[in-house]
Amino acid sequence: MTLVAGVDSSTQSCKVVIRDLESGTVVRTGRATHPEGTEVDPENWWQALLAAVDDAGGLADVAALAVGGQQHGMVVLDAEGRVIRPALLWNDTRSAPAAADLIAEVGAHEFAERTGSVPVASFTLTKLRWLADTEPQNAARVAAVALPHDWLTWRLRGFGPQNPVLAELVTDRSDASGTSYFNPVTNGYDRELLVIALRRDPAAANANAIAENTENAGVLLPTVLDPAESRTVVVGSPAFPEGLVVGAGAGDNAAAALGLDARDGDAVVSIGTSGTVFAVTATPAHDETGTVAGFADASGAYLPLVATLNAARILDSTSALLGVDHAEFARLALEAQPGSDGLVLVPYFEGERTPNLPGATATLGGMTLASTTRPNLARATIEGLLCGLADGLEAILAQGVAARRVLLIGGAAQNPAVGAIAAQVFDLPVVVPQPAEYVAAGAAAQAAWALTGSRPTWPIAMVSEPPRDYRPLIREQYSALARSRY
Ligand SMILES: Nc1ncnc2c1ncn2[C@@H]1O[C@H](COP(=O)(O)OP(=O)(O)O)[C@@H](O)[C@H]1O
């Protein structure tokens, strides 16, 4: 039996899934947690990866591996391969003013044309501008910029401060497309944008070039690999045997699309730390309003995507407030009526990314003595979270995407109330695939692709299709409160 492994280095944890190459059957899994916070020392991801691999029984019998990871995180390396400062994650909003400055300098239309997306604070480029303005000494030391999955791939292949070959950094086009300095249509970096963000002098940067692909910015960017391309572990370790085939990997949402084998007609809604809505398309998106990010996918196509900052953790937070676990939270929510008797939550607890309101706070509206009950609060929380994603789906459909069903994944999709209420919020059939780590499963598919040269065709099991029960009232009252407040 030939085995392949996929990793999901996500916001809250690291997951490893080991699959049989022939059938796709999951044979072993492992996981380890990540620290809290929106600023994280990448060393924590490395330690969690080692722990998750160990938890999965090791990789001694595995032929290939690929890493999927949370998108956008800024990992800056110096010329000696050291991480210069803790990574700023996708959900860190401190670079919101930098995003506004960059849009004023470059133009929203120009960004959408050149990179597929108009940057908000999540995007790597804005974090680099924040670094240049706030920590110029750190910015001056930047010799390479990597994303979380690029850096982990580099580390596990035997590179790092002990073997600082920056030119061995690799990535894929799906994750690169979340940087705001990559063009998903030409599949090339837009170094001019990088220079602008870092406030580097292009001429001086040229003179300081430290490797072949550093022209303009003096900053090395990871080589973008195709899905069938591979590298190997160069310096082996107890966790990662020398010679292990390593694929390009992917951004987590693109990896999930691979893991689900998402095709024409599928809209994927993922409810993890982030809420995301995306589809695999043959044509690129260029939404200059900034609502839809025009990402690349991991198979050579495109991945128009809308992301929200407030997703599974909102359910965690309201469950804690109510003093119940997820199962009881679901029971409470399903006890209430659709529309929660008028109680409405616009859940911008951590600011919001879509719509772009980084400084916003949440609003609970429609409170009366009758509506303010525990079941209504549980339901209103789920309704509010899903309404934001339904708005996102509408924006994706407006890009010309034809969706015939919604595939619901991510940690919170395991909550039965989320599936049932999704069938009332989305005006499309909702399908819940068998609970699985679809990002890690997709990364394993990427590893199989790199190993064999062709994309695997593995079956996907769907477990439930909550009856279609669209209730427009839920979105109407949500939109009314959101419009009046923001
Ligand atoms: N049954 C459930 N109901 C609601 N939320 C859940 C449930 N199971 C897991 N979660 C939440 O899902 C989140 C983790 O989902 P995951 O997709 O792994 O996130 P990420 O990829 O961002 O790390 C956590 O916030 C967790 O509390």
Ligand SMILES: O=C(CO)[C@@H](O)[C@H](O)COP(=O)(O)O
């Ligand atoms: O920022 C985005 C997509 O643009 C997020 O989807 C991150 O990629 C984090 O994903 P999770 O860890 O929450 O799944």
